[in-house]
Amino acid sequence: MKVINQDSGEYMHNITIKKGLKYGVSFGSALAIAISFTANHSILWAIIHGLFSWFYVIYYxxxxxx
Incomplete structure (x- = not known):
């Protein structure tokens, strides 16, 4: 990771936000899959709910x- 402008720190801030969103979506998908499979015992529904990610977690x- 290369910092373009060390004074502002804006570049580092953007990288941090992108990584946070990536890991948040990944965790939401994994959580949705686990909840769905536990509730429905169906791999197909778990995959579908994993695509909905945090929306399914909140709905559940x-x-x-x-």
Whole structure:
């Protein structure tokens, strides 16, 4: 990783945000897959819910959890 302008730190900030979004989406997908498979015992539904990522996690937390 090469810093273009060390004074502003803007480049580093952009890299940090991109990495955070990448890992957040990856974690959301993994969490959605785990929740879906535990609830439905179906690999197909787990894959579909993994594509929805955090949307499915929030939906499950609000409407499906008991």
């Amino acid at each position: 937390a609000l409407f499906k959890s008991v």
